[in-house]
Amino acid sequence: xxxxxxxxxxxxxxxxxxxxxxxxxxxxxxxxxxxxxxxxxxxxxxxxxxxxxxxxxxxxxxxxxxxxxxxxxxxxxxxxxxxxxxxxxxxxxxxxxxxxxxxxxxxxxxxxxxxxxxxxxxxxxxxxxxxxxxxxxxxxxxxxxxxxxxxxxxxxxxxxxxxxxxxxxxxxxxxxxxxxxxxxxxxxxxxxxxxxxxxxxxxxxxxxxxxxxxxxxxxxxxxxxxxxxxxxxxxxxxxxxxxxxxxxxxxxx
Ligand code: MG
Ligand code: MG
Numbered sequence: 001x002x003x004x005x006x007x008x009x010x011x012x013x014x015x016x017x018x019x020x021x022x023x024x025x026x027x028x029x030x031x032x033x034x035x036x037x038x039x040x041x042x043x044x045x046x047x048x049x050x051x052x053x054x055x056x057x058x059x060x061x062x063x064x065x066x067x068x069x070x071x072x073x074x075x076x077x078x079x080x081x082x083x084x085x086x087x088x089x090x091x092x093x094x095x096x097x098x099x100x101x102x103x104x105x106x107x108x109x110x111x112x113x114x115x116x117x118x119x120x121x122x123x124x125x126x127x128x129x130x131x132x133x134x135x136x137x138x139x140x141x142x143x144x145x146x147x148x149x150x151x152x153x154x155x156x157x158x159x160x161x162x163x164x165x166x167x168x169x170x171x172x173x174x175x176x177x178x179x180x181x182x183x184x185x186x187x188x189x190x191x192x193x194x195x196x197x198x199x200x201x202x203x204x205x206x207x208x209x210x211x212x213x214x215x216x217x218x219x220x221x222x223x224x225x226x227x228x229x230x231x232x233x234x235x236x237x238x239x240x241x242x243x244x245x246x247x248x249x250x251x252x253x
Contacts, residue, residue, distance in 0.1 A: 002171055002179045004197035009104060009173070010238045010247070013199055017106035017236055017249035019051050019099045024110050025252060027068070027097075031112045033089045037070035040095070041081035044068050048099055057098030057105045057176050064220070069096040069109075076164055076205050076213055076222040076230040077109075089115035092125070094232040098176060105176045107201045108250035109234035120208065121229060124161065128206040128231040131155040131163075135184070135202045139237045139246035143194045148202060149186030156184070156206045164205035164213055164230075167222065172201045172236055196241045199249070203234035 005013065026047050027040050045067040048056050056067035064080075071079035071094040072087075079085075079094075087093060096109035111125055134151040148169075156163045169182030180192040184204045207213075209228030216223060224230050237246040 002192060002198060003173050004195065005173060005199050005238070006197070010197070010199065010249070012102050012104045013106050013173070013236065013238070014249045016054070016099045016101035016104055017108070017251070018253060019048060019054050019101065020097055020106045020108045020250045021252045023047050023097050023099065024095060024108060027095050028112055031087065031093060031114055033087055033115055035087050036083045037079070037081040037085040037087070038083045040070060041066045041068045044097060054099055054101045057100045057107065061176055067097065070094070071221065071232070073229055074224045074227045076207070076224060077167060077232055078220045078222050080218060080220050087114045090117050092117060092121050092229060092231060094230070096232065096234065103174055105172050106236045106250055107172055107176065107234060108236060109203060109232045111231040111233060124206065124208055124229055124231045127156060127159040127161060128204055128233050131204040131206060132202060132233040132235060135204060136235060136237055136246055136248060139194060139200065139202065139239055141194055141196050141239055141242045144189050144191045145180050145182055145194065146186035146190030147188050149183045150188050152204045153185040156204060161206050161208055162211035164207065165211055166213060167205055169201045169203045169234070172199055194239045196239055198239040199236060200239070201234055201236045203232060205230060205232045
């Protein structure tokens with residue numbers, strides 16, 4: 001079921017979104033060679049819980065054990081923070097985080113370079129960021145979910161990359177995952193119609209190689225089938241009234 005949020009609910013989600021954005025900024029300050037993904041997770045959880053009423057959305061969601069998903073290089077999403085995963089110069093680290101505040105969630109992700117990364121990795125980050133921006137720009141009343149996916153796909157595939165198809169963006173609100181599903185591919189004017197007050201998480205996962213993915217034996221970590229690099233950027237947005245651009249609720253401040 002697609003839920004429409006009141007202006008007041010959207011303000012609460014924006015408050016959650018500001019904590020999400022600040023969490024990613026704090027994590028980014030700690031991203032450097034020699035740091036473990038578990039250390040980053042601890043920094044993030046402490047930071048989120050320092051805000052009254054806020055808690056990490058992911059911890060316990062479908063029994064996920066941590067505050068962050070930390071996914072390195074060929075890992076696409078859902079990597080589990082670990083003291084044994086230590087960042088190295090040249091890695092790409094995708095960090096996904098959600099915050100629950102006063103009954104509502106916000107969700108965002110970003111991929112960070114660890115030290116100096118390859119030109120291909122730099123290009124992947126730029127393209128995936130552009131793909132997210134193109135998708136967000138389509139989140140307007142009167143458009144359809146397919147317009148978002150189409151815009152994401154055009155940017156990613158236009159650059160010679162591929163989009164992951166099995167994992168999608170989603171509605172978000174009092175439940176972390178709500179309808180509609182928001183694929184990173186699609187056709188214009190297809191899928192559910194966007195209406196004011198819808199809140200959705202748009203989250204392109206872009207692979208340098210093929211679109212195929214598989215899940216590791218830990219039952220969580222999703223990797224590219226061909227071992228190619230992957231990046232992930234995500235924002236939670238609110239669809240505005242007719243003719244107004246979407247409001248990015250997880251925008252960095
Ligand atoms: Mg997310
Ligand atoms: Mg999400």
